[in-house]
Amino acid sequence: MTHTGESCCPNAERVLDNLSTTVLVFDAEFRLIFINQAGEVMLAHSARHTCGRLIHELVVNAETLVEHLAGAFTTQQVISKRGCQLQLPDAPDLRVNCTFTPVVEGGEVTTVQVELRQIDHQLRVEQEELLITQQEATRALVRGLAHEIKNPLGGLRGAAQLLEREITDDALKEYTRIIIGEADRLQGLMNRMLGPNNLPEMRAVNIHEVLERVRELVQAEAGDSLQILQDYDPSLPSLYADPDLLTQAILNIVRNASQALAGRGEILLRTRIRRNTNIGTRKHRLIARIEITDNGPGIEEGLRRKIFYPMVTNRSDGTGLGLSIAQALVSRHHGLIECASQPGETTFTILLPLEEMNAAQ
Ligand SMILES: Nc1ncnc2c1ncn2[C@@H]1O[C@H](COP(=O)(O)OP(=O)(O)OP(=O)(O)O)[C@@H](O)[C@H]1O
Ligand SMILES: [Mg+2]
Structure with missing residues (x-):
């Protein structure tokens, strides 16, 4: 069910704050009258600092945004633009997809709601998620392998120790020492591959x-x-x-x-x-x-x-x-x-x- 109207959703502002999309609302003078939390992060300034300011004061290259804002006010149509480059005074440059939605009251557009979705951010999230999944799979494989190698290795080392006790010739004992030494080295490696298990x-x-x-x-x-x-x-x-x-x-x-x-x-x-x-x-x-x-x-x-x-x-x-x-x-x-x-x-x-x-x- 879709809720509409303020009375159905008293926490509308909280909902907007939980979005990872930036939401900005501008009045007819292109003055910011609302910004959600994602917007504060994007502009690197609080609502207190940004609300009431003109779009030119918030974005260095505001021309494109102004053009589409004006378009939404005059045409009363929703406008979407992909790949806009934004230069911000106090934050790194961004590439965003934008949507301009006019809010019509009494036949007139009173405000325009602007949604900005950061493209690079989306790419980064996808890359990180891929990295996490791939590395989890590799880790599971390596741990499985290390387990399989550790058991026979223990047997191999034990057998070499028994053999060493039976051998009287010191020259031959050198071979069993090599087996034991290498088995210990491999055991150490396997333990590192398994990582801490407590x-x-x-x-x-x-x-x-x-x-x-x-x-x-x-x-x-x-x-x-x-x-x-x-x-x-x-x-x-x-x-x-x-x-x-x-x-x-x-x-x-x-x-x-x-x-x-x-x-x-x-x-x-x-x-x-x-x-x-x-x-x-x-x-x-x-x-x-x-x-x-x-x-x-x-x-x-x-x-x-x-x-x-x-x-x-x-x-x-x-x-x-x-x-x-x-x-x-x-x-x-x-x-x-x-x-x-x-x-x-x-x-x-x-x-x-x-x-x-x-x-x-
Ligand atoms: N700060 C760094 N600068 C340059 N190369 C790096 C740096 N950190 C890691 N590397 C590269 O990443 C490789 C992998 O690092 P990793 O710590 O996993 O293994 P290692 O250092 O080679 O061996 P180990 O840590 O198991 O003794 C290194 O061999 C090195 O080539
Ligand atoms: Mg290292």
């Missing part, structure tokens, strides 16, 4: 304490030629998380950065809060952004698309498991790790929901 111990965690622990560890490993800088947002609230798992995930990323810099260069650890932001298709009211940026050589595009999959490495002594484990650990907190890279600037961004106090598993 249930996470969730509690309130100050992410800055976790970052500081990682910073001290990597600094001690790398020495003074590596500079690790901090840019923390002190207003970031506590996360509900397993601190050891988060430490492991962040350590894997910061260690990679230090290795890429060969111990000489700069790493920046940055934290920020974001409102009404998606992680995959799920929209969160509040999320923490943890960025780890290094000024190393970067990751070339072909490799970058694969780095979160297990066994992908370009280091001779790497197992290629660090990032896939980090992604698995963050995903246990309903978060996601993204990567952007160009020569001289590589950033790994960890997105973690802040509001899900009891949801991690």
Whole structure:
């Protein structure tokens, strides 16, 4: 059933605020008289700051929007435009699909309702969702394989130990030692591939304490030629998380950065809060952004698309498991790790929901 009229929907404003589409309403002078929460995020200003302002004050290149607004007022027709480029004074440029709907009262258009849907945002959501699904499938495959290999490996090692006890010739014992040594190495690898199997111990965690622990560890490993800088947002609230798992995930990323810099260069650890932001298709009211940026050589595009999959490495002594484990650990907190890279600037961004106090598993 469709409800119409104000009396049927006293929470209409709340409904508009829950939309991920921006809704703006302009009067006949092209003055903003309503903006929903998605609009506040898009324009990077509150309703208090934007309502009452002319469209020219809100959008730098307002000409196209003005033309369609005027069209909707005069023709009384709904107008849709795809792929409009918007330049905003205090937010990054956007590409949006727009719909202009005239609101007619007493035969006249009193206001025009404008809906803006961000195209890049939609693409990003789809890409993230694909990434999450693909990586979950790979992780399940790898864990299954690791399980299958671990059991016979135990048998193999046990048999080699028994054999070693029976052998008296020291030269032959060397062979059994090799079997045992290699079995142990493989066992270690399989354990890493399986990842931590205890249930996470969730509690309130100050992410800055976790970052500081990682910073001290990597600094001690790398020495003074590596500079690790901090840019923390002190207003970031506590996360509900397993601190050891988060430490492991962040350590894997910061260690990679230090290795890429060969111990000489700069790493920046940055934290920020974001409102009404998606992680995959799920929209969160509040999320923490943890960025780890290094000024190393970067990751070339072909490799970058694969780095979160297990066994992908370009280091001779790497197992290629660090990032896939980090992604698995963050995903246990309903978060996601993204990567952007160009020569001289590589950033790994960890997105973690802040509001899900009891949801991690
Ligand atoms: N900050 C970075 N700069 C440049 N390349 C990176 C960076 N982080 C990761 N990489 C690339 O991604 C690959 C995969 O990283 P990952 O941590 O998964 O495995 P690894 O470091 O090779 O091995 P492991 O962590 O298991 O010892 C690395 O081999 C490296 O090529
Ligand atoms: Mg690594």
